[in-house]
Amino acid sequence: MTRPHRRVLEAFARWQEASILVVALLLIAWFENANHDFLLTNASLENLSQFVAPAAIISCGEIMLMIGGEIDLSAGMVFALAPFVMYFAAQAGIPVILALLLGLVAAGGVGLANGVITLVLGIPSFVTTLGTLFLVNGLTLTISHGTPVTPPGGPMLAQFMGAWGYSEILWAFGVVAVLHVVLRHTRWGLHTTASGANETGAREAGIRVMRIKIGNFVLSGVLSGLTGCLEAFRIGSIDPQAGGNQIMFLAVAAGVIGGTSLAGGSGTIIGGLIGALVLGVLNDGFTLIGINAFLFNIILGAAILAAMLFNTYIRRLARQGGRR
């Protein structure tokens, strides 16, 4: 292989976000060409943002966990639980803001349980969160009697928390910005990466791996709960069937497409946002040019595999070229 080629590969490997951003832009250009209403109308842009936002927010938590070598399968069920906790707290006469916080605390509590069971009792997180997935789902269905309710609070709160067309994507940008800084510019982020890259080594360096990972489980829980509340306010209804495994897998897929390794040790928050954008563009784009939902899943699956292969292959090539 010639030198310039290698340099391009190296650049791609170093800025994983750049490579997936190129994919996102190409997709947007292609759909825009196929259907001129794709981005330039307010309605479709809003629609796109509302698909991207929940996946992006939840993927932030999943990415932090995946970088540490863990995963949270219960995210979609915590998504459904949190707004119900908020609803019942408000029903009990607690001010709405506090009720909302209680919902997030409950979501964080599930995350804490996930973390403690995984780290203290030594159960793989895949199994732990598979258990809490069903457990939390059952809990939500039980306390809600399976019936949707209306979110508490006045219109101001609702607008702020998701009812206004673009408020959810603004939340997503905010969460992504904060967590990007946390991952790249704080000890917490660095230690999360170190724990995923070399857990024993991190521990021997004096890093409190258990505390870091449990913290990230709590984070994932809170972000899932927040997303559930945002979606409840946006739709104007708290549905026990909302969220679910679909949104959780979309969030994990967004992270993986964005360049986060499931094996731990590396990943990017910005990549997760772009990954969610790619999924949203595929979803909306195919809907607008009239391709059905069944085909979407085929394309989504292929996209995840392609992204994984791309990341692995590019990295391997760059590494072979880079050793001096």
Place this chain on the structure above:
Amino acid sequence: MSDHRETLRADNIVKRFGAVTALDGVSLTLRQGEILGILGDNGAGKSTLMKILTGYQPPSSGRLVIDGSEVALGSVDHARSLGIECVYQDLALANSLSVYHNMFLNREILYGGPLRLLNHRAMRRRAAESLAGMGVHIPSVDLPVERLSGGQRQAIAVARAVTSDARILLLDEPLAAMGAREAGLIIDLLLRLKQEGRHSIAMIMHNYAQTLDIADRIVLMQHGKITYEKDAAATSVAELMEIVRREYRATRERTTSLRGA
């Protein structure tokens, strides 16, 4: 060098894991500016001893004296605050992180202020300076360590320990699985540190010849005990081999006679 003051002393250290006694009363001393080579078979208790000296595990009984005062090491952080740093066999490096992040892992330089953000620039500069000062040459401190060779990685790990203001360095097989040129890199680094005389270094080794080249003094561990101790200049590979051979024969005879009975 032996007239220098004592920086670390272990008195009668015992470590049991359930019914297994990994260390059976180990005593050793380490003086300022000296390199102590610890030799012994697999399972002789060398690594367990290291883990106790770094506060990774507490001993079942025994005393540790550091700079003249007795201490009970509660954690790796505690040992580190007393100036003890260890470079483990399994390399405590995070492969996907850059060289400078690894060198400052859990000792990061932070910006002031309430956010306490990482000061990447300062860490990058300091890492490059101290590696250059130690004669460790790598293409860039921005490279993830997975892109470096085994010898370079080991050099980074040793350099990390050195730059941490540690005075007592514990090295767990610093030359394991390394070719001659790679090993030369580390040997040069250790000899340079010895010349500076600011550190006390204890290293677990397998290769007798290399150990005699680098160390001032050697101890031999067998079955959780120190069975032999001498200045490196006063012994030879042949003498060390003879001790190990004698031990091996004795074990063989015991097992054959047991089988015979």
